Amino acid sequence: MYRILVGLDTDVERATTQASTIESMPGAADEITAILAHVFQENPEGRSVQQLDGVRHVAASFDERGVDYEYYEASGEPAPELIAAADETDADMICLSGRKRTPTGKVIFGSVTQSVILGTDRPVVTVSPEGEP
Template sequence: MYEILMPIDTDADRALRQARAIEDLPGGPDEVAVTVLHSFTENPSGASITQLQSARRVESRLEDAGYEVTLDEQSGEPADAILEAAAEMDADLICIGGRKRSPTGKVLFGSVTQSVLLDADRSVLVCRRDVEA
């Protein structure tokens, strides 16, 4: 089984683009398992990944296409949570959604995608922003 880690945020359209990218990979649902991950940086109300519209929509889409889907949630810095989860599950691929950030924004706030790309010890697929879901 080919294991894919799909970290998402609250943007449902971006998550659906990631799901489409997974559907376009070779192998298909019989050979691929997807773990959808959300890292809560601040979660005083105790929210769960199942409460996120982005998670529910992508889980539904992938399951309807026949994929085995697991929802997972972490707490803390997103890039660290993604890399730790990928290592723990021994993911074959990390499928992450890119988003446009200004150079100043990257310097001030960092970039989860950039950190994952630079620090991952496995393949990373970055989904384009302009691909329709």
């Protein structure tokens, strides 16, 4: 069994691209378990990971294609929490979706994807939403 931590935010398009990437992997329906993870920074509504649109779209897609999945949620800063989630769930790989930012934007706002890549020894696959280079 191969375990993939899928770091999801609230963007449905990015989540859909992540799902498609995992579904296209050899043995997806038989050998992969995806861990659908979201890190809440602010959650005044008290929502759970299962209530997020992106997560629901991925779960529905995985249901249709027979890919096993679990849910994982945490609170705090996304990059360190995703790395901790990968450790805690014994993930073999991490799947993230980057967003297009200028170099200045990365300096000012940081990059979760870059921080995860630099902060883990696990393989990290990054995907771009349809239409983004």
